[in-house]
Amino acid sequence: xxxxxxxxxxxxxxxxxxxxxxxxxxxxxxxxxxxxxxxxxxxxxxxxxxxxxxxxxxxxxxxxxxxxxxxxxxxxxxxxxxxxxxxxxxxxxxxxxxxxxxxxxxxxxxxxxxxxxxxxxxxxxxxxxxxxxxxxxxxxxxxxxxxxxxxxxxxxxxxxxxxxxxxxx
Ligand code: FEO
Numbered sequence: 502x503x504x505x506x507x508x509x510x511x512x513x514x515x516x517x518x519x520x521x522x523x524x525x526x527x528x529x530x531x532x533x534x535x536x537x538x539x540x541x542x543x544x545x546x547x548x549x550x551x552x553x554x555x556x557x558x559x560x561x562x563x564x565x566x567x568x569x570x571x572x573x574x575x576x577x578x579x580x581x582x583x584x585x586x587x588x589x590x591x592x593x594x595x596x597x598x599x600x601x602x603x604x605x606x607x608x609x610x611x612x613x614x615x616x617x618x619x620x621x622x623x624x625x626x627x628x629x630x631x632x633x634x635x636x637x638x639x640x641x642x643x644x645x646x647x648x649x650x651x652x653x654x655x656x657x658x659x660x661x662x663x664x665x666x667x668x669x670x
Contacts, residue, residue, distance in 0.1 A: 502561075502564050502565075502566055502613065502616070503607070503608075503611040503613055505607050505611075506604065506607050506608050506611065506613055506616055507561065507566045509603065509604045509607055510557050510560065510561055510566075510604060510616070511557075511561060511566070511568060511569055512571075513554075513557055513600060513601075513604060514554045514557045514558050514561075514568065514570070515554075515570070515571045515573065516597065516600060517550050517551070517553040517554035517557065518550070518551065518554045518573050519573050519574050519576075520547075520550040520553070520593065520597065521547040521548070521550035521551045521554070522547075522573055522574075522575075522576050523576045523578065523589075523593060524543045524544075524546040524547040524550060524590070525543070525544065525547040525576075526576035526578070527543040527546075527580070527586035527589075527590065528540040528541075528542075528543035528544045528546075528547065530580045530585075530586055531543065531583075531586070534583065536583070536651075536655050537655070537659060538654070538655035538656055538657065538658035538659030538660075539583075539655060539658050541658060541659050541661060542637075542658040542659075542661050543586070545661050545662070545663045546590075548663050549663075549666070552665065552666045553623070553626075553666070556666065556668060556670065559670050560616075560619055560670055563670060564615075583641060583645060584638070584641055584642075584645070587634065587637045587638045587641055588638065590634045590637070591631065591634035591635060591638060594627065594630045594631045594634050595631060597627060597630070598627040598630075598631065601620060601623045601624060601627055602624075604616075604620060605617055605620045605624065608620065622666075622667070622668040626666075640654055641654070
C-alpha cells in the first residue's frame with residue numbers, strides 16, 4: 502500500500518476512537534441531565550465509532566500494513582444546554598467526512614482502487630451520520646421547549662438499538 506494512504510488510514514483509526522470517546526462523553530452529559538434516551542442514542546453512536554475504527558484496523562492488517570495505535574485525545578467539548586452535543590456532533594461528523602474524503606483522494610491519486618472501494622462504505626456512512634445529526638437538531642428545535650414533547654423524544658431515542666456494521670471485510 503502507498504505510504505501516505507496507509508498513514509492516513511492508520512491516523513483515522515485514532516480519529517474514530519476519539520469519535521467514540523466524544524460520543525460517550527455526550528452520553529455522559531445526557532445521563533447527568535436525566536435523559537436516558539439521548540444517552541442511549543449516543544452510547545450506540547460510540548459503539549458504531551469503535552466499529553469504524555476496527556474496520557480500518559482490520560483493513561490495514563489484511564493488506565499487510567503495520568497498525569500503530571496512538572493516544573486517544575481527551576474529549577474537550579463543554580456542554581451546557583441540551584442542544585450543545587447535537588450541534589457539536591454535526592460539526593464533528595462534517596469534519597470526519599472531510600477526513601474520509603482526504604483519504605479517498607489520496608488513494609485515488611495513486612490508483613489504489615481497493616482502498617477507494619473500501620472507503621465507498623464510509624462515504625455513504627458519513628452521509629447517514631450527517632443526516633442523523635441534522636435530524637436530531639431539527640427534532641430538538643421543534644420539541645425541546647415542551648416538557649411532554651421532550652419526554653416523547655427521549656423515549657424515541659431510547660428505542661435505538663445497536664446493529665453491527667453492514668461492511669464485512
Ligand atoms: Fe465514524 Fe461518525 O463517523
